Amino acid sequence: MKSLEELRKIREKAQAELQLRNSEAKIKIIVGMGTSGIAAGAREVLKTLVEEVSKRGLKDVIVTQTGEKGLSSAEPVVEIVEEGKEKVIYGNIDSKKAIKIIEDHIIGGKVIKEFLV
Amino acid sequence: MGVRLNVLVCSGAACLSAKSKDTKDALLREIENHNLSSEIQIIETGCMGPCQLGPVILVYPEGVFYKFVKAEDAKEIVEEHFLKGRPVKRLMYESDITKEVVESHKEIDYFVKQEKIVLKNCGVINPESIEEYIATGGYEALGKVLTTMTPEQVIEEIKASGLRGRGGGGFPTGLKWSFVRSANGDEKFVICNADEGDPGAFMDRSVLEGDPHTVIEGMAIAAYAVGAKKGYVYVRAEYPLAIKRLQYAIDRARESELLGNNIFGTNFSFDLEIRIGAGAFVCGEETALIHSIEGKRGMPRPRPPFPANKGLWGKPTLVNNVETYANVRHIILNGAKWFSSIGTETSKGTKVFALSGKIKNSGLAEVPMGTTIRELIFDIGGGVPNNKKIKAVQFGGPSGGCIPAEYLDTPIDYESLVKLGAMMGSGGCIVMDETNCMVATAKFFLEFTCFESCGKCVPCRIGLKQMYNILDKITKGKGTLEDLEKLEELGENINKTALCGLGQTAPNPVLSTLKYFKHEYLDHIEKGYCEAKECRDLIYFEIDPEKCKKCGICARNCPVNCISGEIRKTPFVIDQDKCIKCGNCYDVCPFDAIDKKSGVEVSIIKTEKKSIIEKAEEEYYEI
Numbered sequence: 099m100k101s102l103e104e105l106r107k108i109r110e111k112a113q114a115e116l117q118l119r120n121s122e123a124k125i126k127i128i129v130g131m132g133t134s135g136i137a138a139g140a141r142e143v144l145k146t147l148v149e150e151v152s153k154r155g156l157k158d159v160i161v162t163q164t165g166e167k168g169l170s171s172a173e174p175v176v177e178i179v180e181e182g183k184e185k186v187i188y189g190n191i192d193s194k195k196a197i198k199i200i201e202d203h204i205i206g207g208k209v210i211k212e213f214l215v
Numbered sequence: 216m217g218v219r220l221n222v223l224v225c226s227g228a229a230c231l232s233a234k235s236k237d238t239k240d241a242l243l244r245e246i247e248n249h250n251l252s253s254e255i256q257i258i259e260t261g262c263m264g265p266c267q268l269g270p271v272i273l274v275y276p277e278g279v280f281y282k283f284v285k286a287e288d289a290k291e292i293v294e295e296h297f298l299k300g301r302p303v304k305r306l307m308y309e310s311d312i313t314k315e316v317v318e319s320h321k322e323i324d325y326f327v328k329q330e331k332i333v334l335k336n337c338g339v340i341n342p343e344s345i346e347e348y349i350a351t352g353g354y355e356a357l358g359k360v361l362t363t364m365t366p367e368q369v370i371e372e373i374k375a376s377g378l379r380g381r382g383g384g385g386f387p388t389g390l391k392w393s394f395v396r397s398a399n400g401d402e403k404f405v406i407c408n409a410d411e412g413d414p415g416a417f418m419d420r421s422v423l424e425g426d427p428h429t430v431i432e433g434m435a436i437a438a439y440a441v442g443a444k445k446g447y448v449y450v451r452a453e454y455p456l457a458i459k460r461l462q463y464a465i466d467r468a469r470e471s472e473l474l475g476n477n478i479f480g481t482n483f484s485f486d487l488e489i490r491i492g493a494g495a496f497v498c499g500e501e502t503a504l505i506h507s508i509e510g511k512r513g514m515p516r517p518r519p520p521f522p523a524n525k526g527l528w529g530k531p532t533l534v535n536n537v538e539t540y541a542n543v544r545h546i547i548l549n550g551a552k553w554f555s556s557i558g559t560e561t562s563k564g565t566k567v568f569a570l571s572g573k574i575k576n577s578g579l580a581e582v583p584m585g586t587t588i589r590e591l592i593f594d595i596g597g598g599v600p601n602n603k604k605i606k607a608v609q610f611g612g613p614s615g616g617c618i619p620a621e622y623l624d625t626p627i628d629y630e631s632l633v634k635l636g637a638m639m640g641s642g643g644c645i646v647m648d649e650t651n652c653m654v655a656t657a658k659f660f661l662e663f664t665c666f667e668s669c670g671k672c673v674p675c676r677i678g679l680k681q682m683y684n685i686l687d688k689i690t691k692g693k694g695t696l697e698d699l700e701k702l703e704e705l706g707e708n709i710n711k712t713a714l715c716g717l718g719q720t721a722p723n724p725v726l727s728t729l730k731y732f733k734h735e736y737l738d739h740i741e742k743g744y745c746e747a748k749e750c751r752d753l754i755y756f757e758i759d760p761e762k763c764k765k766c767g768i769c770a771r772n773c774p775v776n777c778i779s780g781e782i783r784k785t786p787f788v789i790d791q792d793k794c795i796k797c798g799n800c801y802d803v804c805p806f807d808a809i810d811k812k813s814g815v816e817v818s819i820i821k822t823e824k825k826s827i828i829e830k831a832e833e834e835y836y837e838i
Contacts, residue, residue: 163300
């Protein structure tokens with residue numbers, strides 16, 4: 099280590115890896131991964147969401163999964179839980195819509211009405 | 216796909232001995248079978264704390280906490296939780312009060328009520344990854360110190376923080392640093408005392424296993440402050456995993472040029488070596504430890520001169536404990552003001568305790584100074600299991616004392632514990648319930664210190680042995696009232712005259728139990744009665760003929776065939792002369808028909824037959 103700057107560069111890179119263990123996350127994106135969800139393509143959606151979050155370096159956001167949500171007709175289902183806000187549930191999501199959720203809702207802060215169930 | 220789950224598998228020594236490695240391997244296999252390797256990362260961490268529940272794993276981002284995870288459970292966890300998102304309820308933690316499954320570790324009292332500084336990274340990062348340590352702000356403090364602060368400023372900061380030695384005595388750390396800084400010498404050394412030897416103590420081991428870099432960084436900062444170029448970590452050989460992880464961390468730090476020459480491009484150079492001790496308790500005493508590093512026999516010498524002036528190879532040397540060093544980087548980064556805002560008037564910061572004995576959640580817990588003993592034992596430790604009543608708490612290991620239940624609301628700090636006849640020690644905390652005999656407890660610790668005495672000074676070598684003999688006599692029901700006076704006199708004299716801390720503090724367990732539990736000593740002596748029914752010579756077993764169902768299970772399990780009776784016809788009876796008091800019958804009786812008793816009746820039942828050995832013993836006890 100030749101300088102503090104060098105250390106800080108390593109730190110920034112390494113911090114991304116630890117992001118998942120940040121328990122202070124403010125926004126939770128939850129994907130319904132029950133049998134019907136997976137059959138409807140929830141894994142792809144989950145994959146896209148995880149990739150987008152890490153690609154854009156979004157902090158305070160975690161992507162997680164849950165079991166059957168009882169909304170089989172609207173699978174894959176994505177739920178956004180944010181501190182101090184009402185929970186939002188989107189239905190019939192695919193990878194393309196998932197990117198839009200990240201762009202408009204998570205970053206832009208706007209609820210996408212046409213995706214709501 | 217990016218990583219979406221971090222699975223933290225505790226690889227502290229306790230979980231490892233509960234086979235957490237098998238669990239980890241099974242998880243890895245299942246993850247591979249389901250093609251999830253690219254999205255799920257398994258990380259081996261240091262001790263998470265709740266050792267009782269091991270092997271434990273923690274799954275992020277949700278923070279799902281699993282306990283008792285066996286290799287067989289891996290399939291279910293991967294298929295249900297990792298794949299389908301349904302956490303496996305049967306392996307999750309249940310609340311003690313509501314009996315409901317707790318969704319996240321953030322809702323578990325054991326975790327919530329702690330305040331972690333020293334253990335902040337333990338159980339969170341991979342101890343073998345220097346990158347993860349750096350990600351948590353690691354080595355930033357060293358960089359800050361080297362590039363922006365003078366050694367004097369560092370010492371002032373540590374002084375202002377109020378940090379005191381975490382190894383036992385509680386000497387102000389900043390002051391010690393300033394002594395070494397101002398001592399004359401062409402060469403100076405820093406030493407980390409990791410010779411943790413108290414029965415029931417494993418704080419330092421867990422820090423070294425779970426976050427070794429934090430100790431390395433603390434030592435490097437100390438070295439800069441006192442003007443040393445070379446450091447040693449003295450670890451006992453019984454800690455193979457701690458040694459392995461620390462050595463690995465030292466090697467990585469060297470590769471990253473965080474140890475070695477011209478660190479951070481400054482003219483500060485520092486390197487570190489491990490010295491492995493052979494596990495003698497006395498080597499935790501700083502002068503004995505220094506002798507041991509020098510390759511000599513580990514024996515203490517009188518102080519002064521203190522190591523700060525004449526230490527390793529006669530040069531000024533700083534000796535601090537693992538936990539003390541682990542606090543340093545946090546003080547540098549967050550400031551002395553922040554640190555001194557935690558704790559009490561005289562004791563700042565937090566303290567790590569190793570909870571053991573009769574306690575539900577045995578394991579590691581870090582709390583702010585000033586937390587009451589009750590909060591530590593009940594809120595975090597979960598209290599005493601099996602609906603037993605708490606009797607006493609032993610702080611400070613063989614150098615400490617037993618604090619009775621009446622004082623549970625005492626805030627924990629250096630002064631209040633000493634006032635009660637115990638001491639902070641390094642943080643061992645053993646809980647005792649009504650089945651623990653306090654005389655036997657005192658005897659246990661004395662046996663330990665007798666065995667560990669180096670033999671150099673008379674008070675410790677001979678005096679402790681005499682104290683032990685008296686205690687042994689009392690637990691066998693052969694003590695006299697004079698013995699109690701002798702115990703006190705011996706204890707006080709040894710305390711004043713022994714050469715080192717081991718001897719000086721060794722009588723504490725006896726003196727503190729004599730102070731608070733004198734009635735138990737008197738019961739043993741006057742009535743041959745052991746309240747806790749622990750002292751084998753003072754108890755006997757008896758079958759209640761009313762309750763006996765004549766099944767004969769007791770007789771079948773008796774190793775010396777001293778129980779007689781006829782199955783289904785007559786109640787069974789124990790022949791007290793033959794009985795060796797193993798307690799088998801008591802344990803196996805399905806009808807609780809067997810009583811464990813203690814008291815005068817023993818002498819009535821047992822015929823007065825004294826063996827030659829017993830007579831010889833009695834003569835031997837005449838001091």
